[in-house]
Amino acid sequence: EVQLVESGGGLVQPGGSLRLSCAASGFIFSNNRMTWVRRAPGKGLEWVANIKQDGSEKRYADSVKGRFTISRDNDRNLLYLQMNSLGADDTAVYYCVRDDGDFDHWGQGTLVSVSS
Amino acid sequence: QSVLAQPRSLSGSPGQSVTISCTGYTSDVGSYNFVSWYQSHPGKAPKLIMSDVSKRPSGVPARFSGSKSGNTASLIISGLQAEDDAEYFCCSYAGNYTYVFGAGTTVTVL
Numbered sequence: 001e002v003q004l005v006e007s008g009g010g011l012v013q014p015g016g017s018l019r020l021s022c023a024a025s026g027f028i029f030s031n032n033r034m035t036w037v038r039r040a041p042g043k044g045l046e047w048v049a050n051i052k053q054d055g056s057e058k059r060y061a062d063s064v065k066g067r068f069t070i071s072r073d074n075d076r077n078l079l080y081l082q083m084n085s086l087g088a089d090d091t092a093v094y095y096c097v098r099d100d101g102d103f104d105h106w107g108q109g110t111l112v113s114v115s116s
Numbered sequence: 117q118s119v120l121a122q123p124r125s126l127s128g129s130p131g132q133s134v135t136i137s138c139t140g141y142t143s144d145v146g147s148y149n150f151v152s153w154y155q156s157h158p159g160k161a162p163k164l165i166m167s168d169v170s171k172r173p174s175g176v177p178a179r180f181s182g183s184k185s186g187n188t189a190s191l192i193i194s195g196l197q198a199e200d201d202a203e204y205f206c207c208s209y210a211g212n213y214t215y216v217f218g219a220g221t222t223v224t225v226l
Contacts, residue, residue, distance in 0.1 A: 033213075035215075037162075037217075044119065044205060044217055044218065044219045044220040045154070045156075045162065045205050045207070045217040045220070046217060047207070047214070047215040047216060047217055050213060050215075052213075057213065059212065059213045059214050061214070095161060095162070101150070101167070101168075102150070102152040102164055102167040102168070102207075103152065103154070103162075103164060103207070104164050104167075104173065106161035106162055106163075107161060108160075108161050109161060
């Protein structure tokens with residue numbers, strides 16, 4: 001069974017940083033692109049970033065480009081999202097998602113709250 | 117990376133049909149047959165219910181179907197059931213391995 005478990009969310013002050021992790025199991029992690037999607041309170045889903053199977057290519061939404069970095073460790077089946085210069089607009093539940101051409105498996109999400 | 121347009125809310129009685137539209141641009145919906153749909157219940161992770169415009173993943177009821185014309189994709193729920201009461205999001209490939217989601221549609225089963 002595919003499982004994606006996010007961690008690392010929490011309360012952070014504006015301008016601060018946070019690193020999210022996603023532990024993957026139940027599939028061959030290195031065979032899939034992986035994606036982060038977020039949902040802000042009262043808003044819709046927003047595609048944030050994705051990373052190629054070997055980590056060699058990364059794509060970002062304009063809203064996070066230059067501030068967020070996606071990475072992966074295929075030996076440990078882990079996906080990461082380093083988030084810097086956080087602002088109130090980054091407050092959201094962040095989902096780790098398996099990318100199989102579409103987003104076929106989602107984690108339960110981890111909440112990031114940016115507030116002073 | 118503009119959000120795809122969806123109606124904010126729709127409703128129907130059990131057994132009725134509803135159609136959720138998802139309007140994008142020639143740079144996303146209009147250029148690729150990679151539109152997917154996700155069902156979201158409060159407090160739960162979104163669930164893939166349609167891929168590649170009209171392909172139903174295993175386990176998704178046949179009352180869900182999808183189509184596309186030009187820059188607009190549609191999700192049709194035929195024969196609404198109580199458990200279909202949820203929020204629905206479309207998503208389109210936008211080229212260069214980037215994606216864009218719709219704003220979301222709340223479907224209420226009366």
